[in-house]
Amino acid sequence: MNVLKNILTLHAKRYPSMELRDYVKLLYQSEFGPGHLVEAEDALEALQREFAQAKEEGYTPEYAVEAIGDGLCRVHLDPRFITGEDLPLLARCFAHSACPRGSEAGLWKKLGLLSGLAWAGTLPLEPQELDLFLALYESGGCPPIHHSDGYRELYRPHYRVMDRDLSLYAPALRAVDALLRNTQGPVIVAVDGRCASGKTTFAQKAEALFDECNVFHMDDFFLPPEKRTQERLSTPGGNVDYERSATELFEPLRREEAVAHRRFDCSTMTMGEPQGIPFRRLNIVEGSYALHPVLSGYSQLRIFFTCSPEVQLARLSRRETPESLERFRKRWIPMEENYFRSLSIQDRCDIVVDTSPLSSLEPEK
Numbered sequence: 001m002n003v004l005k006n007i008l009t010l011h012a013k014r015y016p017s018m019e020l021r022d023y024v025k026l027l028y029q030s031e032f033g034p035g036h037l038v039e040a041e042d043a044l045e046a047l048q049r050e051f052a053q054a055k056e057e058g059y060t061p062e063y064a065v066e067a068i069g070d071g072l073c074r075v076h077l078d079p080r081f082i083t084g085e086d087l088p089l090l091a092r093c094f095a096h097s098a099c100p101r102g103s104e105a106g107l108w109k110k111l112g113l114l115s116g117l118a119w120a121g122t123l124p125l126e127p128q129e130l131d132l133f134l135a136l137y138e139s140g141g142c143p144p145i146h147h148s149d150g151y152r153e154l155y156r157p158h159y160r161v162m163d164r165d166l167s168l169y170a171p172a173l174r175a176v177d178a179l180l181r182n183t184q185g186p187v188i189v190a191v192d193g194r195c196a197s198g199k200t201t202f203a204q205k206a207e208a209l210f211d212e213c214n215v216f217h218m219d220d221f222f223l224p225p226e227k228r229t230q231e232r233l234s235t236p237g238g239n240v241d242y243e244r245s246a247t248e249l250f251e252p253l254r255r256e257e258a259v260a261h262r263r264f265d266c267s268t269m270t271m272g273e274p275q276g277i278p279f280r281r282l283n284i285v286e287g288s289y290a291l292h293p294v295l296s297g298y299s300q301l302r303i304f305f306t307c308s309p310e311v312q313l314a315r316l317s318r319r320e321t322p323e324s325l326e327r328f329r330k331r332w333i334p335m336e337e338n339y340f341r342s343l344s345i346q347d348r349c350d351i352v353v354d355t356s357p358l359s360s361l362e363p364e365k
Contacts, residue, residue, distance in 0.1 A: 001113055004030070004069045005122075008114065012123050014063070015155060019148040020125060020133045027110040028144055030069040031102035034094060034161040044091040047077075047160065051087060054158040055079045061159075065167045069110075072097070073164040076157075089177045090160065092209050097162035104142055165358055169202055172303050172351050176206060179300055180282060186256055188298055189284045192291040192345055193305030194336060195328065196315040198355040202305065203286040212280040218287025220263040221245040224271060236342040239335065240289040250298040253283050288336050291345050304349035307356045314359060 004027075011026060012018060054077045061076040068074055075090070082090070111134055118125040137145075147157060166173070179187050189206075191199045203215045221241045223232065232238045241264070252259050260274040291302055307315075316328050340346060 001109075004110060004113060005117065007067060007069050008117060009122060011066075014066075015151070016124070017150055017154050019150055020130055021145055021148050022151045023114055023123070023125070024111065024133070024137065025145050025147060026068055027114060028107060028142075029074075029161045030072060031107040031110060032144075033072055033097055033099070033101050035098040035100065043095050044088060047087050047091050047094070048084075050158055051077050051079070051082070051084070057156055057158075059156060059158050061157075065164075067164060068161070070102075071164050072161055073167050074159040074161055075167050076159045085181070086174060086177075089173060089209070093162050093166045093173070094160045096205070096208055097166065107142060108138075163205075165198070165201065165355070166205060168355060168358060169205065169353060172202065172353055173206065173209065175301055175303075175351055176210065176282070180210065183300065185281075186253055186279075187282050187300055188250070188253055189282070189301045189303065190290040190296065190299035191284060191286040191303045191305060192288060192349070193303075193353075194307060194312055194340075195288060195332060196312045196319075197305040197307040198353070198358070199286045199288075199305045202303075202353070203284045206282075206284055210282050213282040213284065214259075214277060214280045216249055216259075216261070216283065216285045218245070218285065218290050219266070220261070221249075222264050222266055224264060225269055237289045237292045237339040240292065242292060242294045246295065246298075249285070250295060253279070254298060289339065291348060292339075293343060296348060301351075302349045304346045304352045306346070306352060306354050307359075311356045311359045 007030075008023065008026070011023075015022070059077065059079060061078055064076055064078055064081060066074045066076075114123070114125075115127065115130055115134065117123045118127040118130045146152075151157070176187070176189055179189075191203060193199050200217070207213045207215050218240060221244055223239050223241045227241065228239075244262075248261060249259055256279050258279050259277040261277050262274050263272040264270075265272060285299070291299070291304075296302060312333070313325075313329070316325055320328065346352060
């Protein structure tokens with residue numbers, strides 16, 4: 001609840017004319033996301049109408065993206081940074097964020113925090129008036145509500161609620177979208193970067209947002225035991241089977257052919273049977289070492305994911321056992337860092353995405 005408290009106090013500072021219902025609307029969006037809007041109208045048509053209105057009004061919000069809690073944010077329809085060509089992708093991001101989430105109990109926990117902050121004098125709200133509003137709101141079934149007339153008149157808000165990570169991935173998603181719209185033939189996107197920086201999550205989101213998309217993982221191409229010579233492993237990024245990934249993956253994609261994909265299982269140290277994967281126009285290859293110089297020439301778009309060392313270790317500690325975490329600390333992370341540094345991987349990339357803010361306790365400006 002500390003994050004939500006920070007968000008409420010920050011919004012009170014940014015929008016001093018917020019009224020009771022504006023706070024309640026923010027908390028409703030934080031709990032349930034945008035699902036009720038997606039269900040009520042065509043997402044793209046509604047977005048196009050509102051974007052046209054934002055342009056007509058000369059909408060210039062002070063903030064492009066604002067966190068609202070529970071992994072969600074408001075993305076403002078700022079015509080200075082968004083174009084009409086971006087709207088179909090933005091509508092898909094909006095719809096993707098409309099998955100079922102939240103509960104009435106969760107909403108009332110947040111509304112209880114709001115009441116407590118009002119009674120403590122932390123927010124510029126009259127507590128008795130707020131409690132009366134909440135009682136009436138509860139008796140009405142806790143429906144989604146509009147901004148107050150005063151808020152709309154003063155701030156003229158034009159925004160969409162969506163997953164916060166999608167807003168952080170926006171430069172990369174826009175670049176993928178532009179490639180698909182403006183080029184012919186297969187599109188190969190290589191996503192390299194630090195472990196626990198969000199490469200796999202990004203690839204999964206992109207697969208859901210774009211039609212005709214395959215995702216491949218560099219983990220499936222780790223070097224088998226018979227190729228692990230001391231000379232090979234001593235070279236930066238030498239623990240990946242680049243020869244096999246070129247033959248089985250990148251070359252068939254370049255020729256617009258199906259991929260006969262074999263996965264190397266690190267737990268058993270064995271190679272799986274070939275799996276036929278039909279060709280699709282968009283192909284995302286994610287994982288550390290995806291941009292080794294031997295392979296980087298296959299990609300039309302190169303993306304590097306990063307995060308701070310503190311965030312990296314915090315994420316790894318949540319998903320790994322103590323023993324495997326130590327292996328990351330002592331072996332895998334140093335090997336990755338040597339690869340990035342020795343081969344200037346980040347400098348070779350078109351886009352760099354820092355996902356550290358997703359772990360921050362403070363809402364972003």
